[in-house]
Amino acid sequence: MNEPLLQVKNLSTSFKVDSGEVRAVNGISFNLDKGRVLGIVGESGSGKSVTAYSIMRILVEPGRITGGQILFNGEDIVQYSKKQMREFRGKRVSIIFQDPMTSLNPVYTIGNQLREAIMLHTDRNRAQADERALEMLKLVGVNSPEQRLKQYPFELSGGMRQRIMIAMALCCEPDILIADEPTTALDVTIQAQILELMQELQKKLGMAIIMITHDLGVIADMCDEIIVMYAGRICERGTADEIFYNPRHEYTKGLLRSIPRLDTNHARLIPISGSPVDLTNMPKGCAFASRCDNCMKICLNELPEELDINDCHKASCWMNVKQVYEEAKGGIA
Amino acid sequence: MGEKYLLEVKNLKQYFPVRTGWFGTKPLKAVDDMSFAIKPGETLGLVGESGCGKTTVGRTILHLYRPTAGEIIYDGNRITPQNVHQFRQKMQIVFQDPYSSLNPRMTVSDIVGEPLDIHQLYQSKAERTERITELLNLVGLNSDHARRYAHEFSGGQRQRIGIARALAVNPRFIVCDEPVSALDVSIQAQVINTFEDLQKKLGIAYLFIAHDLLVVQHISQRIAVMYLGRIVETGEADEIISHPAHPYTQSLISAIPIPDPNTARARKRIPLEGDVPSPLNTPSGCAFRTRCRYATERCAQERPPLAEIAPDHSIACWNPHD
Ligand SMILES: Nc1ncnc2c1ncn2[C@@H]1O[C@H](COP(=O)(O)OP(=O)(O)OP(=O)(O)O)[C@@H](O)[C@H]1O
Ligand SMILES: Nc1ncnc2c1ncn2[C@@H]1O[C@H](COP(=O)(O)OP(=O)(O)OP(=O)(O)O)[C@@H](O)[C@H]1O
Ligand code: SF4
Ligand SMILES: [Mg+2]
Ligand SMILES: [Mg+2]
Numbered sequence: 001m002n003e004p005l006l007q008v009k010n011l012s013t014s015f016k017v018d019s020g021e022v023r024a025v026n027g028i029s030f031n032l033d034k035g036r037v038l039g040i041v042g043e044s045g046s047g048k049s050v051t052a053y054s055i056m057r058i059l060v061e062p063g064r065i066t067g068g069q070i071l072f073n074g075e076d077i078v079q080y081s082k083k084q085m086r087e088f089r090g091k092r093v094s095i096i097f098q099d100p101m102t103s104l105n106p107v108y109t110i111g112n113q114l115r116e117a118i119m120l121h122t123d124r125n126r127a128q129a130d131e132r133a134l135e136m137l138k139l140v141g142v143n144s145p146e147q148r149l150k151q152y153p154f155e156l157s158g159g160m161r162q163r164i165m166i167a168m169a170l171c172c173e174p175d176i177l178i179a180d181e182p183t184t185a186l187d188v189t190i191q192a193q194i195l196e197l198m199q200e201l202q203k204k205l206g207m208a209i210i211m212i213t214h215d216l217g218v219i220a221d222m223c224d225e226i227i228v229m230y231a232g233r234i235c236e237r238g239t240a241d242e243i244f245y246n247p248r249h250e251y252t253k254g255l256l257r258s259i260p261r262l263d264t265n266h267a268r269l270i271p272i273s274g275s276p277v278d279l280t281n282m283p284k285g286c287a288f289a290s291r292c293d294n295c296m297k298i299c300l301n302e303l304p305e306e307l308d309i310n311d312c313h314k315a316s317c318w319m320n321v322k323q324v325y326e327e328a329k330g331g332i333a
Numbered sequence: 334m335g336e337k338y339l340l341e342v343k344n345l346k347q348y349f350p351v352r353t354g355w356f357g358t359k360p361l362k363a364v365d366d367m368s369f370a371i372k373p374g375e376t377l378g379l380v381g382e383s384g385c386g387k388t389t390v391g392r393t394i395l396h397l398y399r400p401t402a403g404e405i406i407y408d409g410n411r412i413t414p415q416n417v418h419q420f421r422q423k424m425q426i427v428f429q430d431p432y433s434s435l436n437p438r439m440t441v442s443d444i445v446g447e448p449l450d451i452h453q454l455y456q457s458k459a460e461r462t463e464r465i466t467e468l469l470n471l472v473g474l475n476s477d478h479a480r481r482y483a484h485e486f487s488g489g490q491r492q493r494i495g496i497a498r499a500l501a502v503n504p505r506f507i508v509c510d511e512p513v514s515a516l517d518v519s520i521q522a523q524v525i526n527t528f529e530d531l532q533k534k535l536g537i538a539y540l541f542i543a544h545d546l547l548v549v550q551h552i553s554q555r556i557a558v559m560y561l562g563r564i565v566e567t568g569e570a571d572e573i574i575s576h577p578a579h580p581y582t583q584s585l586i587s588a589i590p591i592p593d594p595n596t597a598r599a600r601k602r603i604p605l606e607g608d609v610p611s612p613l614n615t616p617s618g619c620a621f622r623t624r625c626r627y628a629t630e631r632c633a634q635e636r637p638p639l640a641e642i643a644p645d646h647s648i649a650c651w652n653p654h655d
Contacts, residue, residue: 015485017481017485019477019480019481022485041517042517043517043519043520044487044488044489044490044515044516044517044520045486045487045489045490049487049488060484098488098515099430099432099433099488100430101430101432101433102432141609142609143384143609143610143611143612144611144613144614147351147353147611147613150352151351155349155351156384157383157384157388158383158388158429158430158511159383159384159544160383160384162383163383181488181515184511184514184515184544185383185429185511185514185544186383186544187380187381187382187383187544187585188544188546188585188588188589188590189382189584189585189588189604189605190382190383191544191588191590192588192590192602192604193604193605214489214515214516214517214518214521215545215590215592216518216592217547217589217590217591217592217597218590219592220590220591220592220593220594220597221590221594221597240594241594244592244593244594245594254519255517255518255519256592258518258519258521258522259518259547259592260518260522260525260547260548260550260551261547262546262547262550262574262589262591266551268526268529269521269522269523269525269526269551270522271519271520271522271523271526272519275473275475276473278477
């Protein structure tokens with residue numbers, strides 16, 4: 001068996017703030033193989049972006065990786081030096097930020113910034129870099145690309161800025177692309193075009209993708225495997241079919257119930273009731289317990305273990321243990 | 334005229350000067366001759382290609398940009414740069430970008446409390462605090478969050494802070510520019526329900542700009558579809574989604590990502606081919622013709638007017654297809 005391209009093992013990341021330690025990521029593990037698309041969904045604030053920043057080692061103060069390993073081709077990048085990390089970012093892994101303005105500098109033109117990025121991570125000269133920049137803008141479907149290179153970020157629409165970032169992340173043909181809500185500002189036709197572009201690079205170059213998104217339509221369309229996060233942990237993982245048609249964690253079920261459907265009766269939407277946990281004060285049992293309709297005594301006291309539902313599906317919910325137990329009992333009787 | 338409108342936009346134009354070469358500038362026609370109206374308590378969904386001018390429309394209505402031409406009429410009064418301050422409490426905006434629109438050095442309670450201070454909407458300090466907590470609860474945050482700084486929040490949490498701030502002054506009209514795009518579907522459902530409840534209770538009208546057509550169709554009574562600075566189709570929401578008549582709307586609707594793997598695998602998109610035109614250089618005639626499957630000679634010569642094809646359903650196209 002080949003070693004996975006990326007292995008995240010028991011990763012924990014937290015922020016020490018005045019009110020305590022915000023445990024944004026609490027011991028998550030997953031693997032990513034070459035050429036695969038891994039989707040990450042989950043509650044807003046559940047640690048998806050922090051996971052991505054941890055892999056890139058670009059956490060802002062006071063963020064710290066407090067435990068675990070991140071193995072890239074078997075090497076632990078948590079131990080990398082600053083110099084090794086610079087090499088690693090951009091060339092090996094690039095990220096499309098959730099917030100376009102994090103990676104775009106307001107005082108430089110778009111052309112300037114793309115050229116810099118390309119020259120930093122590839123051995124193209126200035127003229128070749130400019131050519132590549134123009135080519136990338138065309139690929140992401142930005143209108144009047146020549147003109148746009150001369151403009152500043154504030155002169156572009158939200159979706160154009162997002163596409164500039166996508167161009168920047170893809171221009172160096174990384175081994176892994178981390179896309180954090182890459183298409184939220186795009187209309188659905190351009191979104192489709194961008195997702196196709198990513199899939200093309202994935203097939204052509206064997207690029208692996210970590211797709212973080214709230215858009216379950218994009219997830220259904222793109223991902224080989226899906227991770228569902230809640231309160232800094234993975235609560236369920238599996239193939240798209242398993243997650244959509246056979247959800248086995250109460251949070252996932254609630255999430256799927258709240259999707260607006262394309263129908264005309266305008267029925268009221270069904271959110272998950274209750275409020276998210278306080279990450280500075282995590283409960284000792286299942287983090288979802290206080291909002292779960294099926295909460296049992298054990299859920300309040302013990303962290304549910306990850307259980308295999310089948311070969312391509314795992315979930316961390318005591319309901320599954322109960323079910324296995326009841327089935328076994330039924331079998332005996 | 335039968336019903337009274339809360340907001341009327343008439344022949345609105347917004348041109349930005351863009352540098353071309355060393356000398357001179359060229360107008361970029363971000364919004365070109367748009368007219369629409371919204372009734373009290375109504376939601377108009379505004380959709381369209383990225384960069385077609387939706388944010389610009391929203392900002393221009395509130396005079397965050399001075400209109401190049403056209404009229405904006407609120408409750409029968411024309412808004413001008415001189416009198417716009419009188420309308421500030423009545424009209425609010427939730428900005429598209431939850432990151433740059435919030436000051437990272439302010440605490441959440443300052444951000445949400447600021448409009449309360451400006452418009453002096455409380456009697457005592459205790460009332461201010463109470464109101465802030467109430468607003469945070471409305472968007473699924475709690476009073477623990479109030480003391481923290483904006484930069485400590487995730488994307489979706491910041492978006493909700495922006496919504497709480499817009500709601501603070503009890504506005505009657507809100508431009509919602511992608512207000513739920515950074516939220517997971519459960520919190521999105523909660524926020525949308527809040528928007529709808531406030532609408533029922535207080536009669537707030539919304540201009541709801543979003544790319545997620547499932548959301549737009551859910552929340553809107555009417556929809557306007559934009560392409561390159563103009564409205565190409567408008568009408569009752571369910572009708573537009575189930576019987577789109579403009580070729581652009583048709584391909585937009587065919588590309589909606591369906592949150593169901595089997596349907597996603599089975600469906601066919603109508604891809605948009607051809608050159609993406611620029612607002613710096615709008616094609617003659619119908620601006621969509623460079624990418625249209627049905628384009629004819631006439632489309633290059635004459636601009637199709639927005640015309641009714643059924644009661645309360647208009648499109649701008651010479652060759653409507655079903
Ligand atoms: N600089 C910071 N200081 C303190 N807490 C932080 C900081 N950055 C993030 N957090 C906290 O870490 C948690 C995880 O944040 P993260 O940005 O990873 O969420 P997310 O899953 O990406 O959410 P969203 O879907 O809304 O983008 C959040 O609860 C957030 O409040
Ligand atoms: N301040 C500005 N200066 C120059 N041009 C601008 C400015 N703001 C917007 N534009 C241009 O106006 C056009 C419309 O932009 P706008 O932000 O309104 O689009 P949008 O429909 O909101 O797009 P998106 O869905 O991507 O947010 C774009 O071509 C953009 O480049
Ligand atoms: S007017 Fe012509 S080009 Fe424009 S949408 Fe209709 S058929 Fe297509
Ligand atoms: Mg995030
Ligand atoms: Mg916009």
